[in-house]
Structure formats: C-alpha cells, structure tokens
Amino acid sequence: MYRSTSTPADDNGCGWFHLSRARAPRPSHSGTSTARWVVLGAGFTGLAAARQLALRYPSDEIILVEAQEVGFGASGRNSGFAIDLPHDIGAHDYIGPLPTARMNLKLNLRAQEILTQQIKDHGIDCQLRPDGKYQAAVESKGLSVLEAYRSGLEKLGQPYEMIEGHDLPDHLGTSFYKKALYTPGTMLLQPAALAKGLADSLPSNVSLYEHTVITAIEQGEHIVLKHANGKIIADQLLLTNNAFASHFGFLPGKLLPIFTYASMTRPLTEDEQHQLGGKATWGVIPADPFGSTLRRTPDQRLLVRNSFSFNADGRAHQRYLDRAGRQHRASFERRFPMLSGMPFDYTWGGSMCLSRNHMSHFGSLAPNIHAALCCNGLGITRGTITGTLLANWLAGERDELIDFLLNAEGPNRNPPEPFLSLGVNLNLRWGQHRAGVES
Template sequence: MINLPNDDSTCGWYHSLPQAKCKPYLKGDQAADYVVLGAGFAGLAMARRLAEHKPNARIILVDAQKIGQGASGRNSGFVIDLPHKFALEHPDPEHKQKLLSLNRSAINQLDGLVGKYNIDCQWSATGKYQGAVGERGEAYLDHFEYLMKDLGEPYQHVNGSELSKVLGTNYYNRAIYTPGGFLMHPAALVRGLGDNLPDNVEVFENSPIRSLSKENGNWSLQAEHGVIKTPQLLLGTSIFTREFGYLKNRLLPVMTFASWTRPLTDHEMSIYSGKINWGLTPADHAGTTLRMTKDRRIMIRNTYKHVPKYGSSINESAKKQINAEHYQAFIARYPELCHVPLTHTWGGVYAISRNFTNFFGQLEDGVYASACDNGVGVAWGTISGTLLADYVVGASTSALNDIQKVTGMPSLNPPEPFLGLGVKARIQMAKWQSRSER
C-alpha cells in the first residue's frame, strides 16, 4: 500500500494565487516513451529536458496533487547558490566548487525560464542575509565567514544598525550578506513552469499512483481511473520515493513549518520602517528564517517535525501550537505590529539523509531517480532533474560528470522505533540549544 501525500490546505503561497487552470486527471490506458512521476522542481526539470532531447517522444508528467500544492510550492522562497549547511563543511574544496557550479547553473536556468515565459513569481536577484541574535549565533556567523573565505566567495558584514534599516527590527546583532541567491514565490514559480512545458509533455494532475509493477519489459503505473505503461520511469518523488520500494530505509521525512501575515497596510509599513523583499536565514541552523515578501507579508519559519506518516502526522492542535510559537517569534521582532495576525500556517515534507548525501542515478532497469535534496530543493531539484534526463538519454556533459561525483547513497537508518525516537530527540535538542536564536 502506497502512502500518498496528505498536505494541508492552508499554504499561504497557494492561497495568494488566483485559481489554477484545471489540468486533466489520468484515466484510461496510456502508453508513453517516458513517464516522470512528481511535478515539483525535479520532475518539471526532468520532463522539460527529456522533451528537448526527444521532441518526437510522448512524455507524461503525473502528480498526485495539483502542480504547486506539494513541497516545491511550500518552501520559504529562497534559491540558494552556496553549498547549503553541512555541505558547506565538506573537507574537499573541489566538491564544494562543483556544488556551487551546479546550483548556479540551476539559477541561470530558472532565470532564463522566468524571463522567457514571463512567469509572475516575484523573482528577484536580492541575495540573502545570514543573521545572528546573540553570542551563539555570532559564533556560527564567525564560522560562516571562515567558510566563505575558504570558498573564495564574496560577502559583506552588516552591523546591527545597518541591518535594522533593512529588516525593520533591531532584534539581530549583525549579519553576513551574500549576493548570489534569489528570492521568489515558490507556488507561482512551480505553476508557471508547469504551464509552459514543451508541447510533447502531457500533464496529469490529481492522479496519485497507487501501485507500480513491471510487465513484459514495461513499467505499469496504476492510478484510480487509469494506468500508464512505459519502458522508462523517472522519479521526482523526493521522500515518496520510498513508497515505491526504493531507498526505503535511507530517507528521513521531515516537515518544516512557516507562517505569514496578511499584507501590511500603508500605516503598518510606516511603523515597520524596513525594506521590502528580503530574506534572512539563521546563522544557527535551528534558528528562525525571516522574510519580507514583495507583497508586504512577513514570514516566520522555525519549526521542524519528524513526520513518518507525512501530513497525517500533524493534527490541527499541533498546527495551532506551531502558529502560536511563530507568533511569539514574530512579536519578539516586531512588537509594534502585535495586532497583525498570522493568517496562514503550513508545512511541507522533504527528505534528508543521515549522511547528508543526495541520490542520483539508476535504481533498477528502466527506473531512475533524483532523491533526497536535504532541504535545498529549488536549485538542487532543478539541476538534478535536468541532468537525470541527460543521463537517461545518454547525453554526456561536464555538469553530469560533476553531479555524479558529488552524489552517492544515503546511509541506512536505524530500525523503528529507535529511528523515530532519535530524530525527535535530536530536533528537540536543537530547538533547546538554539532557543536564544529563535
């Protein structure tokens, strides 16, 4: 039995968009040269690149939900060029340079697509801030500066008074600004990419695949009202890859939660007195991510949960508690805006591995995957999906060589219940240790 996505219906990004055009669901018997399962950043990139390589092939892209409703449309809207978190600690400089090159290739690709198709998604080359609240955060920030020097990447110190003019709050002691990242509206970007695929890509939405089997050399994907048969299956299914029997004991399902305000009024903006359209990530990884969007909403993200049953692991009581925690973080930074409500609170599930390794390549004959983005789905999903399509059709590029060198096999997890207990304890410990930065 395949456990399906069960995302909440309260994603602020999705609610801020107009009603999406309806795409058909899968019905009847279908045959395709290639099937891509999962229409997030990875799956969309796979389908697009396959179509470019094989313009006369029939390519089917199928998703259990509407495009933009899953994890790719639920992140905080950062497209980060730098190696992320633990990848930045890697001892091999060449490894980190390859990651940097791959991420920037993804950003260039997305930048070109946004311009070509005029995708209205608040796409902007604003860079990002990495902020520290207290001594613990400042120690992490000092280490981040060391890593930037080691990587040879540009950065700028921003002191508290300068930073408050940007953020509209004096809550932070200082920050380091890096110029290479982009900000965007993730649900709008994913939807825009899905609306502008090549003509030989056929999209089926709201069509969860309930079983996968092989018959006479073809893979058979069974949905509620139809079936697809194909010799070549590409999985852009992230954590759900394990539901099809692959990487089953190697991926950890983690859900991150965010909340945001309604758009601030003109009067509230005068009280706020900061700038529009910036993003700050915490120097301490378990701290608070903060954003001001182009449409004047303030976003808070600082909650992580282990979700073995995906969205079903979180009930309404838990979401109310998360909203309350986010509100406390919000008014700590903006007490003068305490009357402004957090109108939406939502979560998104992603996959991490214990050794922070991404999987890329062939799982078995005719089945390929890019899985386990370790929390950097926009850039990594885009470039890994693109290069997986290259790999499947036999196209050789230097970028394909690079991604094969920086990926591997996610490590095995301990059995349950030890896995769940360990992950929960680790998240709680990180939350307690980082309490001064939240």
C-alpha cells in the same frame, strides 16, 4: 511490484498557493496510456526533468503525473530562497570540503540560470528578485557560525558583507539580530507561482496529469504505474517524488520526511511599513539551522518559518501545525514588537526530504527506474538542476556535473524503527530547544 504505503496529503493553508494565480489543474489520468517516459512527481525536480526530456526527445511523449495540484506540494510551500551557495548544514562552516563545495556552487548557479531563463521566456510572474540573503544570528553559537561561514566564503572566493547589529535595522527593520552575513547571489521568489508557471509552460509533448495518485509500480518488460482509475505503461520511469520514493520501497531507511512550517501575515499597511522600517523586500535565514527563516515579500507580508516534525507517513498532521503556529507567533513577537499582535493570514507545513549524511540520490535505482531525490531542504535550485541533468544523462550526455552527481556517496542508512522515530524526534526537539531565541 512496489506498492505505496503512504501517499501525499498536504494541508490547505499555504499562503503562496492561495495568493498565486488560480489555475485549472490538468485533468487526472484515467484508462490506460502508453509512453516511452513517465515522470512521477511534479515538484521542481519533476517539472525540470519532464521539460528537459521533452526538449531532448521532441518526438516522444513524456507523461508527468502528480498526486495533488502543481504548486500544492513542497515545491509551492517553501520559503522561496533559490540559493546559489553551497548550503551544507552538516559542515561547521556551511561550505564543507572545497572541491565538493565548488561543484555544488556550479550546480546551483546553473539552476539559477535555467530558472531565470524559463521565467523570462514564459513571462512567469513569480516575484523573482535578486535580493540576496542575510544569514543572521543573536546568540554566541549563531555568531560563531557566521564567523565560520565567512571563512568558508573566503576559501570559496565568494562575495559577502558582514553587517553589525546596529546597522541591521536599516536593512531589516528589526533590531533583533546582533549580526548578519549578507551574500548577494540568492534569488527570492514566490514558489507556488513559479511551480504553476512552469507547469503551464511545459513543452507540448509533455502530458501532465494532476490529482493522480500512483499507488503501485510494476516492473517487468515495461514499467506500469497503477492508480485508482487506470494505469500508465512506460519504458522508463523517472522518480522525482521526494521522500515518497521510500514509501514505494526505494532507498529503504534512507530518506527522512521532515516537515517544517511557515506563517504569513496580511499585507502591512503603509503606516506599518513605516513603523517597521528597513528595505522593502528581504530574506533572512538563520545561522542556527533550527532558527527562523524570515521574508518580507514584495506584497509587504512578513513570513516566519521554523519548527520541525518527523512525519513518517509524509502527510500533514494538524497537531504539529497548531504547535508550529504558536511557535511562529512567539518568534514574530520577539522580532517585530512594533507590529505586535499582527494576525497571520496563513499557516502551513511541508515536507523536506533529508538524509542523515545530507546527501542526495541521483541515477538509477533499478532497471529502467531512475531518480533524482532528496534535495535536503534546497529543492528550488537542487531539484531544478538534478531533474534537468537526470534527463540529460538518460539522453546519453556526460559532463563534470553529471559525473559529480553520479559519483556522490548518496544517502546513508538510518537506524530501524522504532529507534529511528525516537532518535529523529529527540534530535528535532533538542535542536529546537537549543536554538533558544534564534527560533
């Protein structure tokens, strides 16, 4: 029996969630249900896995179960970069070893294709834009990362454009950055709108239950998922619940629930848009991983994302949210003095699942329990493709992408508590301090 030591509880401040179409969540589960397949966690990974299983097994019922409302968890809280390129923050050039980078590129491109097709097929209004991304730097450390990244892109044969500081205001409005490396393949989107749209267009043989918090998993002749009002009995379980898998005792000591935070302004007036200048929509990610991500959204809001905390229980904590809100204000003022004092309509946080060696888990964890976990901050594309391929693999398919994922090293072990919390917190503080004005 795997009993959960903590369950999801995100804050209610996510702009993407509140600004996307309101929908009536599917009813929570009660009583006893039996199905061949159950998928636990309806973020991008679980939504993809459930959809693909349903397509592979049209006469099976697939149960998809979610503790909160779809779009309320991390998948609806992120910055909306569906990234095509390898994004190995452990490698000095973000690219890492070429054979691995090539496979990660293939995985991400396949995920983009899948998402684009689903968005088109189901008319999902999620502000999808082929805007690319700017990776931008102010300080010498960040500038050298851009140079390293440029050489990595050359090796990988991927297009880019290096944009000097004096030209950046034409793109971004702000003259804050000294340089940016623009890569055209990233798609920008409204993440909560996408998650909700995917949930509402699931094949008819997927039964989605929201607001259903699984508290225990029993493994025997069948897999039994227990919750306060009943149980779900299945032959096969797919775990797609991010770092919460470790709260059931899977991959012990290997998954790190690291929270990061974002704030979003009200829409800019026409005058304010004019004062800002630059292109109508864009996305910036920082050269220093501890720096700030920025978005100018299609509805003309500005988003700032930075700050990290290690929330070992995977739940939101107000004091970290307050601290991040203050940091967002300072970061905003540094970049947008022409819009000084513009209030934030929303501030929120969300959990990424990171591992120390930046690796994910894909494959089985125990008899009849399989998982796609730990997207290391890249869940839109990575979650979509690993969820899809997990279902294909369970349906007996093998291809080079599945083999690559099955043969990957997987997350490595962290030191035990209390050294873990001490070490991670020190690392986060040091990284944020070192990021200086990049944050």
